[in-house]
Amino acid sequence: MKHIKLHITGAVQGVGFRPFVFNLAKRLNLKGYVINDTHGVIIEIQGEEKNINQFLISIQTEKPPLAHIFSQEIEELPLTDFKDFEIRKSKSAGKKEVFILPDISTCNECLKELTDPKNRRYRYPFINCTNCGPRFTIIEKLPYDRPNTTMKKFKMCPDCQKEYENPKDRRFHAQPNACPVCGPHLSLYTSDKKLVAEKEEALQKTIQLLKEGKILAVKGIGGFHLVCDATSDKAINTLRERKKRGEKPFAVMFKDIKQIKKYADITDFEEAVIFSPERPIVVIKKRQNTDLSEEVAPFLDRIGVFLPYSPLHHLLLNDYGKPLVMTSANLSDEPIVKDNEEAFEKLSVFTDYILTHNRDIKNRVDDSVVRVIDKKISFLRRSRGYAPLPIKLPFKLNKKVLAVGGHQKNTIAIAFDDKAFLSQHIGDLETIDACRNFEEIIYSFFKLYDFEPDVVVSDLHPRYYSTNWAKQLSKEKGIPLIQIQHHYAHALSLMAENQIKDEKIFAICWDGTGYGEDGKFWGGEFLTADYNRYERSFHFDYFKLIGGEKAVKEPRRVALSLLFDIFGKDIPDSFTKKAFKEKEIELLYKAYEKGLNAPLSSSVGRLFDAASSILGIRQVLSYEGQSGMIMENFYDWSVEDSYPFEIKENLIDWRPIFTALIEDKAEIKTKVSRFINTLAEVVITAYREKANGLKLGLSGGVFQNKPLTEKIIHLIQEEKIPVLLHKKVPANDGGLSLGQVAGVFKFS
Numbered sequence: 135m136k137h138i139k140l141h142i143t144g145a146v147q148g149v150g151f152r153p154f155v156f157n158l159a160k161r162l163n164l165k166g167y168v169i170n171d172t173h174g175v176i177i178e179i180q181g182e183e184k185n186i187n188q189f190l191i192s193i194q195t196e197k198p199p200l201a202h203i204f205s206q207e208i209e210e211l212p213l214t215d216f217k218d219f220e221i222r223k224s225k226s227a228g229k230k231e232v233f234i235l236p237d238i239s240t241c242n243e244c245l246k247e248l249t250d251p252k253n254r255r256y257r258y259p260f261i262n263c264t265n266c267g268p269r270f271t272i273i274e275k276l277p278y279d280r281p282n283t284t285m286k287k288f289k290m291c292p293d294c295q296k297e298y299e300n301p302k303d304r305r306f307h308a309q310p311n312a313c314p315v316c317g318p319h320l321s322l323y324t325s326d327k328k329l330v331a332e333k334e335e336a337l338q339k340t341i342q343l344l345k346e347g348k349i350l351a352v353k354g355i356g357g358f359h360l361v362c363d364a365t366s367d368k369a370i371n372t373l374r375e376r377k378k379r380g381e382k383p384f385a386v387m388f389k390d391i392k393q394i395k396k397y398a399d400i401t402d403f404e405e406a407v408i409f410s411p412e413r414p415i416v417v418i419k420k421r422q423n424t425d426l427s428e429e430v431a432p433f434l435d436r437i438g439v440f441l442p443y444s445p446l447h448h449l450l451l452n453d454y455g456k457p458l459v460m461t462s463a464n465l466s467d468e469p470i471v472k473d474n475e476e477a478f479e480k481l482s483v484f485t486d487y488i489l490t491h492n493r494d495i496k497n498r499v500d501d502s503v504v505r506v507i508d509k510k511i512s513f514l515r516r517s518r519g520y521a522p523l524p525i526k527l528p529f530k531l532n533k534k535v536l537a538v539g540g541h542q543k544n545t546i547a548i549a550f551d552d553k554a555f556l557s558q559h560i561g562d563l564e565t566i567d568a569c570r571n572f573e574e575i576i577y578s579f580f581k582l583y584d585f586e587p588d589v590v591v592s593d594l595h596p597r598y599y600s601t602n603w604a605k606q607l608s609k610e611k612g613i614p615l616i617q618i619q620h621h622y623a624h625a626l627s628l629m630a631e632n633q634i635k636d637e638k639i640f641a642i643c644w645d646g647t648g649y650g651e652d653g654k655f656w657g658g659e660f661l662t663a664d665y666n667r668y669e670r671s672f673h674f675d676y677f678k679l680i681g682g683e684k685a686v687k688e689p690r691r692v693a694l695s696l697l698f699d700i701f702g703k704d705i706p707d708s709f710t711k712k713a714f715k716e717k718e719i720e721l722l723y724k725a726y727e728k729g730l731n732a733p734l735s736s737s738v739g740r741l742f743d744a745a746s747s748i749l750g751i752r753q754v755l756s757y758e759g760q761s762g763m764i765m766e767n768f769y770d771w772s773v774e775d776s777y778p779f780e781i782k783e784n785l786i787d788w789r790p791i792f793t794a795l796i797e798d799k800a801e802i803k804t805k806v807s808r809f810i811n812t813l814a815e816v817v818i819t820a821y822r823e824k825a826n827g828l829k830l831g832l833s834g835g836v837f838q839n840k841p842l843t844e845k846i847i848h849l850i851q852e853e854k855i856p857v858l859l860h861k862k863v864p865a866n867d868g869g870l871s872l873g874q875v876a877g878v879f880k881f882s
């Protein structure tokens with residue numbers, strides 16, 4: 135016999151955790167009680183040791199889908215005499231829930247009711263319960279009670295109220311509880327705000343419009359989507375034109391897993407991720423020759439798929455039958471549209487009809503995007519379903535920290551004690567609206583968590599909007615500003631999420647660009663780092679970006695610069711040479727020679743661009759990262775060789791690599807594979823030279839390249855070296871805010 139006391143913190147209130155514990159204890163014949171306290175849940179159990187052990191395992195493995203356990207303290211106590219197991223009433227009423235829960239997809243029980251003609255919520259697009267529904271997107275302030283959410287304007291009918299008050303009901307304290315009698319409803323409008331239909335009729339009419347090939351704006355959980363038939367080239371091309379979207383891929387929603395399997399080959403693990411309650415967009419390999427439009431993801435062998443996550447999605451997808459393109463409703467770089475008025479104002483250029491409803495969205499949240507790399511989840515964007523749950527830090531801060539992130543794919547974070555609360559995806563801070571959204575999200579985090587920063591952290595880049603905003607805040611509040619170098623922040627984020635404590639790691643930080651300590655554009659960095667400092671052990675040798683910003687969008691300019699460096703003015707015949715007029719090459723050579731508007735960079739992202747130009751894959755990009763993404767199509771695991779490279783002192787010389795690449799007469803997939811293999815070999819060689827058995831870390835947007843990352847892991851397996859990857863925050867700049875938080879630790 136044993137008696138233990140458990141103190142569990144995390145998202146364990148209002149998620150059906152106590153009833154779960156109750157049933158589990160009964161099943162295992164344990165006696166004691168469970169009670170909520172201000173920090174989480176306290177459980178005391180007494181019974182046979184093996185049952186107690188089973189209880190501890192089941193708490194982790196069988197917990198309700200919405201519960202997130204953050205910490206668990208166990209204490210053994212002397213035996214006592216519990217009569218039974220009971221749910222004790224919380225002593226402090228109306229206390230604060232520590233964590234704000236993310237929005238979670240419709241659960242199976244609600245789905246059953248949604249499709250049951252005899253149920254009072256049959257086909258009700260806002261059905262939810264304690265285990266599912268909107269959370270973060272509707273909360274205005276803590277505690278998470280209905281009057282503090284955008285559901286406050288709907289007064290529950292007696293039936294709903296009864297469910298809400300009954301501890302045995304699965305809607306006990308489900309704050310967004312609603313039904314067709316008392317809750318929100320749908321309305322379909324023309325884009326010039328004429329009401330077309332309401333409720334069920336609005337839904338039917340929407341289906342009809344989609345069948346006619348129309349593009350609609352549909353209000354979801356965290357904002358509006360633009361929606362059209364994913365099998366219609368015409369609809370998708372129209373959407374691309376209106377959205378000024380170029381070739382950037384669209385996500386596609388499918389009605390169920392079975393339907394996804396018709397369009398894609400997925401692994402069991404990918405299936406589990408697609409099906410997880412967070413319902414992220416998952417990038418997977420698509421099947422050839424289906425009726426899915428090629429325009430969904432031009433030139434790519436992959437698509438981003440997801441399943442319905444709101445009852446409205448379930449109804450739409452089931453009624454429509456075919457997969458639908460569902461893309462965030464915004465102009466490029468602007469925040470996703472969330473309010474009805476805003477929709478009429480901004481979305482009429484995209485769409486003729488708007489399907490909306492009267493439940494307001496308080497916090498705008500985009501869909502999350504993930505892929506599976508090395509059989510693990512890898513975030514491209516951490517947002518709906520995950521934010522704003524905290525990331526546990528491996529140390530305790532003694533200051534309250536605000537980290538403002540970078541410039542692209544921005545997220546911010548607030549942190550205290552051993553927790554960092556990362557915001558939802560904010561995006562590139564390229565437009566006025568995006569910058570305003572950045573600021574709004576920071577202030578909403580202050581308000582939600584009753585937070586006042588003691589210190590603010592930013593990137594080192596003097597021209598980032600976020601850096602200047604942080605400087606301003608530091609002045610206004612009279613608090614210190616700490617600036618953390620971009621790639622060091624990447625390394626730090628990797629250390630923090632992998633619970634690295636007192637040890638150095640060897641972190642490869644490769645990305646598109648980040649401001650270096652020497653004022654140059656870094657991006658091919660090999661850092662030996664701990665929380666106190668970093669050393670730039672190696673970096674790719676610098677090359678010139680002819681035309682500065684222009685070179686970032688035009689791989690041909692980067693390739694030209696490398697070729698000038700290797701061959702001088704008379705570069706060999708190549709796809710790169712063909713991409714310019716004779717005259718242009720002459721002019722650009724002059725700019726190159728004199729270094730006019732040709733800043734130096736060590737970026738591996740740009741080296742990928744250069745390779746794609748030389749290979750004839752892409753001369754001008756339609757979106758960031760496109761060249762590497764297309765190159766992935768061609769990677770062939772049966773190709774095992776690579777190109778030569780040289781390491782001189784602390785420099786990786788790319789010249790032999792690109793000399794070999796341009797002279798290689800093999801077919802394209804062989805060349806792509808050799809190029810990627812070379813980068814993997816560079817990592818391994820550098821590691822062997824200087825890492826001395828440290829853990830190897832991979833961070834930065836380049837490591838979202840699946841073949842590259844998997845090749846490195848494959849090569850390093852023999853050495854039995856632990857590899858650190860990102861599994862909780864993106865490897866790209868979306869993870870910088872976490873790294874910036876970790877950078878304060880040494881000052882803390």
Ligand code: ZN
Binds near residue numbers: 266
């Ligand atoms: Zn539910």
Ligand code: ZN
Binds near residue numbers: 295
């Ligand atoms: Zn009701």
Ligand code: FE
Binds near residue numbers: 645648834835866
């Ligand atoms: Fe970066």
